[in-house]
Amino acid sequence: MKIESIELRQIAMELVEPFETSGWRETVRPCIIIALRSEGLTGYGECVAGVGPWYSYETVETAWHILKDFLIPAVLGKDLSSPEGLQEQLRPIRGHPMAKAGLEAAFWDVLAQTKRISLAQLLGGTKERIESGISIGIQKDIPTLLEVIERRRAQGYKRIKLKVKPGWDLEVLRAVRQRFPNIELMADANAAYHLADREHLRKFDEFGLVMLEQPLDYDDLIDHAALQRELKTPICLDESIKTPDDARKALDIGACRIINIKPGRVGGLLDAKKIHDLCRERGVPVWCGGMLETGIGRAANVAIASLSGFTLPNDISASARYWREDLIEPPFVLEPDGTIKVPTGPGLGVRIIRERLERVTQRREEFRA
Ligand code: OSB
Ligand code: MG
Numbered sequence: 437m438k439i440e441s442i443e444l445r446q447i448a449m450e451l452v453e454p455f456e457t458s459g460w461r462e463t464v465r466p467c468i469i470i471a472l473r474s475e476g477l478t479g480y481g482e483c484v485a486g487v488g489p490w491y492s493y494e495t496v497e498t499a500w501h502i503l504k505d506f507l508i509p510a511v512l513g514k515d516l517s518s519p520e521g522l523q524e525q526l527r528p529i530r531g532h533p534m535a536k537a538g539l540e541a542a543f544w545d546v547l548a549q550t551k552r553i554s555l556a557q558l559l560g561g562t563k564e565r566i567e568s569g570i571s572i573g574i575q576k577d578i579p580t581l582l583e584v585i586e587r588r589r590a591q592g593y594k595r596i597k598l599k600v601k602p603g604w605d606l607e608v609l610r611a612v613r614q615r616f617p618n619i620e621l622m623a624d625a626n627a628a629y630h631l632a633d634r635e636h637l638r639k640f641d642e643f644g645l646v647m648l649e650q651p652l653d654y655d656d657l658i659d660h661a662a663l664q665r666e667l668k669t670p671i672c673l674d675e676s677i678k679t680p681d682d683a684r685k686a687l688d689i690g691a692c693r694i695i696n697i698k699p700g701r702v703g704g705l706l707d708a709k710k711i712h713d714l715c716r717e718r719g720v721p722v723w724c725g726g727m728l729e730t731g732i733g734r735a736a737n738v739a740i741a742s743l744s745g746f747t748l749p750n751d752i753s754a755s756a757r758y759w760r761e762d763l764i765e766p767p768f769v770l771e772p773d774g775t776i777k778v779p780t781g782p783g784l785g786v787r788i789i790r791e792r793l794e795r796v797t798q799r800r801e802e803f804r805a
Contacts, residue, residue: 437550438515439805442508442539443471446496446799449730451758456573458601458628460490465728465758468499468535469793472542479545480788482733483538484700491626491727492534492654492675492701499535504801507532507539513805519544519706533678533703540704541736549783554739556778556785559709561742565775569595569749570757571624571726574604578611585616594774595620595646595749601628606636609643620749624649627675631659640669646748647672647694657682660691670694674725678702680710687718694748696725699740700733708740716745726751731764735784738768742778752776763792 448466455462468483483503485494510525522543526536548558556563570593575581585596596616598608600623612621622645629637629651640648647670652659654675664671670693677683677695679702686692695715699708715722724741727733734752741750754776755767762768764786768776779785 437474437517437546439472439474439511439513441473441802441804442512442542443800443802444500444503445469445471445793445797446500447793447796448798449759449796451728452756452760454573455728457599457624458574458626460488462486462728466496467730467733468496468503468538469730469732470503470538470542472539472546474546475550477546477549479542479547479549479783480732481538481541481543481545481736482729483534484727484729484733485534486727494532494534499532499538502529502532502535503539504803507535508803511539512803516543519547519704523704523706534700537700537702537704540706541699541733544705544736545783552782554778554780554785555736555783556739556742559705559739559743561739561778562744563742563746563778565771565777566738566741566746566752567595567749568752568754568770568774568776569593569597570753571597571751572599574599574601578608581608582611582615585612589616589619592770592772592774593753595622597622597624597649597751600625602633606639609640613643620646622646622649624674625651627652627654631662634663634666637663638666641667645669649696650674650676657686657689657691660686661689664690664692672696674698675701677711680707680714683711683714687715687720693720695720695722697722697740698725698727699736700727701725705736705740709743712740712743712745721745721747723748724750724752726753728758730759731755731762731767731786732784732788734768735764735779735786738776738778739784761792763789763796765789
């Protein structure tokens with residue numbers, strides 16, 4: 437498969453409601469959409485780097501630079517037949533997993549299209565539907581949060597994830613548990629605490645959370661292992677797991693009991709699958725996290741979440757949870773049983789709405805072999 441051309445588009449999409457975590461607040465979601473052409477087909481990938489270096493060090497600007505000046509020159513005009521082959525070309529370039537993952541995703545889409553199978557099939561997915569959960573940002577007060585949860589439950593979201601931070605945690609969880617004693621509930625701190633907060637974090641155990649996501653530093657494994665020894669609640673790592681080796685080390689030292697897999701964070705679907713395979717071997721549950729993706733990135737997440745080891749609900753909600761108009765057709769919708777259907781058409785299995793993509797494009801550049 438000769439890579440004939442690659443197009444980068446920086447887009448900006450307005451979120452239907454702001455999204456706030458322990459460390460940042462987003463109202464508009466910029467990202468880079470990568471279109472890769474080969475053998476008369478076009479594959480699409482989404483690079484999830486955003487406005488600023490808050491979740492990780494990557495931003496739209498760094499990703500554009502790395503794609504344009506390093507990743508694209510490394511693969512343009514090359515004849516590559518597998519994601520392993522693509523990864524090999526990118527190996528000399530260190531870091532920048534989100535930039536790599538966006539490019540790799542476009543390649544996976546074309547590859548699946550040439551084989552006339554869905555991306556889910558190509559990845560080895562077996563599920564026809566994936567379980568959908570929702571991540572609810574920090575709200576202005578507790579009554580507002582309770583209303584939001586009520587509304588989301590009514591829409592069919594079964595698993596609720598709450599963003600927490602010091603000052604928006606125990607009291608909030610207590611109120612939520614009082615109102616919803618039996619819901620599947622979890623919390624995500626986005627690295628807002630320190631090991632010195634261990635006494636405070638032990639109090640999370642009283643809420644029966646299915647997991648506590650990334651309580652400590654974004655680069656840490658060691659302190660998480662110490663914390664996990666003291667908590668009943670399973671720790672799930674997000675930010676700290678950047679490679680399959682990180683996942684192996686985390687499991688070896690007991691830094692977590694669950695892993696959130698995000699293709700963007702780990703450099704692509706190939707390494708996301710490797711982490712899935714490792715966790716499955718070791719009996720560790722995984723689920724697919726989200727980065728507020730448009731339908732393009734969402735479709736790739738749905739595909740990887742169709743693998744059998746993704747046994748916990750994913751941060752993959754319906755298109756309407758994020759966008760007034762998604763970039764794809766049909767949009768992802770929540771089924772009455774709280775799941776999302778895995779597309780069966782070739783590649784991503786969704787149609788990209790070119791006019792909408794054009795409308796949200798802020799910068800575009802094309803590279804030809
Ligand atoms: O930590 O999981 C996270 C969104 C942006 C960056 C980081 C995270 C999140 C979410 C929302 O929690 C996931 C989603 O619904 O896409
Ligand atoms: Mg997280």
